[in-house]
Amino acid sequence: MKKHFKVVYLFIILAVLLAACGTNSDQSSKKKESDQSYDRIVSLIPSNTEILYELGLGDKVVGVSTVDDYPKEVKDKKQFDAMKLNKEDLLKAKPDLILAHESQKATNGKLLNGLKESGVKVVYVKDAQSINDMYGTFEQIGKVTGKEKEAKTLIKETKSNIEKVKDSVPKDAKSQKVFMEVSSEPEIYTAGKGTFFDDMLTQLKAKNSFSNLEGWKKVSKEAIIKKNPDIMISTMGTSQKEYQSVIDKRGGFGDINAVKNNRIEAVNGDQISRPGPRIDDGLKALRDAIYNSK
Incomplete structure (x- = not known):
C-alpha cells in the first residue's frame, strides 16, 4: 500500500507541475528520429517502461523509476527517484537513451539537458490525458526506438481490446x-x-x-x-x-x-x-x- 501511495503521489505531483508549466510537448520528438538503435535505456515513469517491454525492448532497459513494479523483471533494474534525479547516478548506468515524462522538464529539465550534452539521447514522452493521447505515446516511443511497426500493432491490439470492454457495458x-x-x-x-x-x-x-x-x-x-x-x-x-x-x-x-x-x-x-x-x-x-x- 505504501508503494501505491508513492505512485499516486508522483502521479498527482507530475500532473500539477505539467499544468503549471504549460502543455507544450518536446517539439524535437515530432521530427523524424534517426535510425540509431539504443542498447541501454532508462525509463523514468512506469507507463513508458511497460510500453518498452511490450515493444520487445525489455532486455534493453537498464534503469527504471523507484515506483516501477511491472513487469516483475523491473525489480532487477537500477532504480532512480524521478522526483530527485542525480546526474552522476544516471551516468553510472551508462544510458544511451532516457525516456522522461513531459512534466519532468519542470523538475529536472536542467539536469536532463546536461545529460544531452554528455551524449545521452533524452526524449520527453507526451503527457497522455486520454486514451487517444495514449496511442500517441505508443507511436512516439516506437519511432524513437525503431519499433514503429510493433507500435502500430500494439495500438491496433489495444484498440480492439478496449472496444470489447466498451461493448460489454450493459x-x-x-x-x-x-x-x-x-x-x-x-x-x-x-x-x-x-x-x-x-x-x-x-x-x-x-x-x-x-x-x-x-x-x-x-x-x-x-x-x-x-x-x-x-x-x-x-x-x-x-x-x-x-x-x-x-x-x-x-x-x-x-x-x-x-x-x-x-x-x-x-x-x-x-x-x-x-x-x-x-x-x-x-x-x-x-x-x-x-x-x-x-
Whole structure:
C-alpha cells in the first residue's frame, strides 16, 4: 500500500507541475528520429517502461523509476527517484537513451539537458490525458526506438481490446454519477475533466461527479456531499473494506447515495492510472466497479 501511495503521489505531483508549466510537448520528438538503435535505456515513469517491454525492448532497459513494479523483471533494474534525479547516478548506468515524462522538464529539465550534452539521447514522452493521447505515446516511443511497426500493432491490439470492454457495458444501464478518489490523505484529490480517469468514465458511459473541475484537484468533504455521487471509487490500492472504513469516519457522508446504496468500490490504481498496454484490464476493473458485474 505504501508503494501505491508513492505512485499516486508522483502521479498527482507530475500532473500539477505539467499544468503549471504549460502543455507544450518536446517539439524535437515530432521530427523524424534517426535510425540509431539504443542498447541501454532508462525509463523514468512506469507507463513508458511497460510500453518498452511490450515493444520487445525489455532486455534493453537498464534503469527504471523507484515506483516501477511491472513487469516483475523491473525489480532487477537500477532504480532512480524521478522526483530527485542525480546526474552522476544516471551516468553510472551508462544510458544511451532516457525516456522522461513531459512534466519532468519542470523538475529536472536542467539536469536532463546536461545529460544531452554528455551524449545521452533524452526524449520527453507526451503527457497522455486520454486514451487517444495514449496511442500517441505508443507511436512516439516506437519511432524513437525503431519499433514503429510493433507500435502500430500494439495500438491496433489495444484498440480492439478496449472496444470489447466498451461493448460489454450493459445497454440498458442507467448512467451513474461516479466520484473517483485518487488520494485520501493528507487531502482528498479527485479527477476532473481533461484527465485520463475522466476519459475512462466517458468511455464506460458514466458521469464524472467533478467534471466541472479541470485536471487533478483537491476537493472538500462538503463538496463531495453536495455532488451526491451514486458510486464512490477508490484508486489508492486499498480494499473495498478499507475504503468503506475511511468513508464511515467522514461525518455527513451517510446521506450520499453511494453510501446509502452500498456502492463504495475500490479498483487497482496502477491498472487504471498508467496509460499503457494494460489499460484494457484497468477499464474492465472500472467497468465492473461501476456496473457491479464482479
